Each structure stands twice: as structure tokens, then as C-alpha cells.
Amino acid sequence: MREDALTDEALVDAARDGCEDAFRTLVERYEGRVASVVIRMLGNTPEAEDAGQETFIRFYRGLRGFRGQASVGTYLTRIAINLSLTELKKRRRRAIFVPFTPPGREDDTPELEYADPAASAEYDDTADRIQAALNRLKPEFRSVIVLRLMEGYSTKETAEILGLPVGTVLSRLRRSQEKLKRMLISSNRELVHETV
Amino acid sequence: MKRSELDLLYRSLDASLTPEEQSRLDAALRRDPGLRDEHERLVRLRSQVENQESPSFRADFSQRVMERLAAESSTMRASIPEGETTPDFEDALPLMFRKVAVAASVAAVLLVTYNLATSESVSINTSFGLTEELYPEDLYDARIALETEGEL
Incomplete structure (x- = not known):
């Protein structure tokens, strides 16, 4: 039977028994989801690619311990988001030693997306403006928006993936939407001024 | 627009409201145009965020993962003497603790x-390096007390 026709459970079992093709199929099946999480969290940067690879390496190393309590997708998302948050912490530490104020900042949150070219580009497109606004959110706010709104997890699943109480996720969702709204209104105004 | x-x-x-909360919200939306505007703005914002195109890795991502896995495995194998196998974490844990x-x-x-060799007496306390505990009755010498009180 072809690997890509197998269920996740069967592929995990086969990969656990050393079948490389089974593991490769799992990577191909879930690389889109992992890419979506790490690139939205870290921008389209080499660190995002690295976090994506590391997500699957950790999954491979943990195959023996994977008992299927969560689906493979949710399990991978949890690894990916944790690696992204760790990377953002590293960036924040680096930023303390190399202070840098990106153009167009308007709130007091530390800028975390230095490597993203969109951060300094003109935002002539809604998608770019949304991604740029997202990049300016603090990691704890960005992660709830990515998981709940962009990846489509329920509030409860988001809370489980992040290891937070549902109430905390709800309050972070609210605050992050308020911030996004403010930033998008402001960037709209800038756009109007530039056009005029 | 009321905060509540x-x-x-x-x-x-993002969460389900109780029937009572839902009817309170519905009534407020009917009554307050500011709240209705806010509702529309939020729905529009969420729909824009939700409909963002999913980003992806460069082509051949799975190939790069498999190559990295192979490289890491060969590094691990190189550090293990010939004839021995890589110990699993579950197997390594009891060995390490043993x-x-x-x-x-x-x-x-x-x-x-x-402790026993260097102490004057042999007891559980001295074997653990603890000093012998003194109780008030150990310090009380009845003979001295009676002599002091002139009864001996």
C-alpha cells in the first residue's frame, strides 16, 4: 500500500519501526500546517525554516513517546508554536543588546520582526498590512491570533496547545484584536496620506 | 457603548454565551448603533485575518528534513563504539540511575x-554525624542537688 494512502496512526507506527518513507509522508502531509504556524510567528525568515525542520526532528525523536492523545497535526502545532515562542524570546534578548527602532512603530511593544522585509516596505496590500501588524504584536498576543483565527483552532484547543487557561486566551484574543484594529486603522490613514 | x-x-x-447573555447582547446590538459598528469592524477584521493566504516553505522541505535527520543520526552513530547500538531514552534512564x-x-x-570512627560513642545520631541530643534530665544530677540543699 502507498504511504500517502495510510492513516496518520499507521504512518506513525511504521515510522516508529524505522520506515523512513512513512516519516517522509508525515512531513509532506503536515509541512503546510507547520509552515503556516512558524512563518506567521517568525516571518518568512531562515529561523522559520529552521524552526519548521526542528519541529519534525523533535517529533521524530519523540515518536516512541507519542501515544496519540492529540492528533499528529495538533501535536506538531504545539511543538512549532513553542519553538517559535522560544525563537522570539531569543530575538527579544538580542534586541536588548542591539537596540533598534523600526520605522512606523506606534505602540510600546518591542519590535520582533526585524528580518521581515515587509516591516519596512510600503503596505499597499491588505494582506501585507495585516501580516505587518501581526508582526508587531507581542509573542503572547500573536500566538493566540495565529492559532485561533489563522489556523482555525477553537478557543479550548488554543488554550490546550499554549498550556493556558481558556480565560487567559479569551482576554489575550480581545487585547490582540484591539491592538490589530488600532494598527490597521493607523496604517490605513498613512496609506491615505501617501496616496493624497 | 457599555463596557459590559x-x-x-x-x-x-470566541466562546459560547449563556442564553441570558446572548439575549442581553442581541438587545444591546438592536439598541446601540456604536456597538453595531464595533461588531461590524470586528467581524471584518477577523475575516481579513482568517482569510490570509497560508505561507509555505521553499520547495523540497521534506527532503531537507530527511537529510538533517540522516546527518544527526550519523553523528550519533559515530559517537557510539562499533558493535554497540544507540541506547533508547527508556533504556538509558535506569542504566544512568543505577x-x-x-x-x-x-x-x-x-x-x-x-562518622563512627571519629565519634566517642556509637549511636544512630553519631553515625549520621549528628551531636548527641541533651535532655534537661541528663543535666540534672540528683546527688549534687541534694548536697546543695543540705540534705546529704
Whole structure:
């Protein structure tokens, strides 16, 4: 039977028994989801690619311990988001030693997306403006928006993936939407001024 | 726009409201145009965020992962002497703790021996290096007390 026709459970079992093709199929099946999480969290940067690879390496190393309590997708998302948050912490530490104020900042949150070219580009497109606004959110706010709104997890699943109480996720969702709204209104105004 | 109604509005988008809360929110939306505008703005914002195109890795991502896995496995194999296999974490854990337990037992026996050899008396306390505890009755000598009181 072809690997890509197998269920996740069967592929995990086969990969656990050393079948490389089974593991490769799992990577191909879930690389889109992992890419979506790490690139939205870290921008389209080499660190995002690295976090994506590391997500699957950790999954491979943990195959023996994977008992299927969560689906493979949710399990991978949890690894990916944790690696992204760790990377953002590293960036924040680096930023303390190399202070840098990106153009167009308007709130007091530390800028975390230095490597993203969109951060300094003109935002002539809604998608770019949304991604740029997202990049300016603090990691704890960005992660709830990515998981709940962009990846489509329920509030409860988001809370489980992040290891937070549902109430905390709800309050972070609210605050992050308020911030996004403010930033998008402001960037709209800038756009109007530039056009005029 | 009341704060409590705005709270309900935000919560309604990510959690289920009780029937009572839902009817309170519906009534507020009918009554307050500001809240209705806010609702529309939020729905529009969320739909823009939700409909963002999914980013992807460069082509051949799975190939790069498999190459990295192979490279890491060969590095691990290179550090293990020929003929031996890579120990699994589950197998390695008891082995590691066995070594720690043996070392701790030897250290404990040496310590007890040293304590007993250097102390004047043999007791549980001295074997653990503790000083003998003194009780008030140990300090009280009835003979001295009676002599002091002139009864002896």
C-alpha cells in the first residue's frame, strides 16, 4: 500500500519501526500546517525554516513517546508554536543588546520582526498590512491570533496547545484584536496620506 | 457603548454565551448603533485575518528534513563504539540511575564509617554525624542537688 494512502496512526507506527518513507509522508502531509504556524510567528525568515525542520526532528525523536492523545497535526502545532515562542524570546534578548527602532512603530511593544522585509516596505496590500501588524504584536498576543483565527483552532484547543487557561486566551484574543484594529486603522490613514 | 456589552460582544466571537447573555447582547446590538459598528469592524477584521493566504516553505522541505535527520543520526552513530547500538531514552534512564545509586550507596557507607570512627560513642545520631541530643534530665544530677540543699 502507498504511504500517502495510510492513516496518520499507521504512518506513525511504521515510522516508529524505522520506515523512513512513512516519516517522509508525515512531513509532506503536515509541512503546510507547520509552515503556516512558524512563518506567521517568525516571518518568512531562515529561523522559520529552521524552526519548521526542528519541529519534525523533535517529533521524530519523540515518536516512541507519542501515544496519540492529540492528533499528529495538533501535536506538531504545539511543538512549532513553542519553538517559535522560544525563537522570539531569543530575538527579544538580542534586541536588548542591539537596540533598534523600526520605522512606523506606534505602540510600546518591542519590535520582533526585524528580518521581515515587509516591516519596512510600503503596505499597499491588505494582506501585507495585516501580516505587518501581526508582526508587531507581542509573542503572547500573536500566538493566540495565529492559532485561533489563522489556523482555525477553537478557543479550548488554543488554550490546550499554549498550556493556558481558556480565560487567559479569551482576554489575550480581545487585547490582540484591539491592538490589530488600532494598527490597521493607523496604517490605513498613512496609506491615505501617501496616496493624497 | 457599555463596557459590559462590549465584553459580551468580544466574548461571543470566541466562546459560547449563556442564553441570558446572548439575549442581553442581541438587545444591546438592536439598541446601540456604536456597538453595531464595533461588531461590524470586528467581524471584518477577523475575516481579513482568517482569510490570509497560508505561507509555505521553499520547495523540497521534506527532503531537507530527511537529510538533517540522516546527518544527526550519523553523528550519533559515530559517537557510539562499533558493535554497540544507540541506547533508547527508556533504556538509558535506569542504566544512568543505577550508576548514580551505586555511587550514592558507596558514599553513604564511607560517610557512616568515618562518622563512627571519629565519634566517642556509637549511636544512630553519631553515625549520621549528628551531636548527641541533651535532655534537661541528663543535666540534672540528683546527688549534687541534694548536697546543695543540705540534705546529704
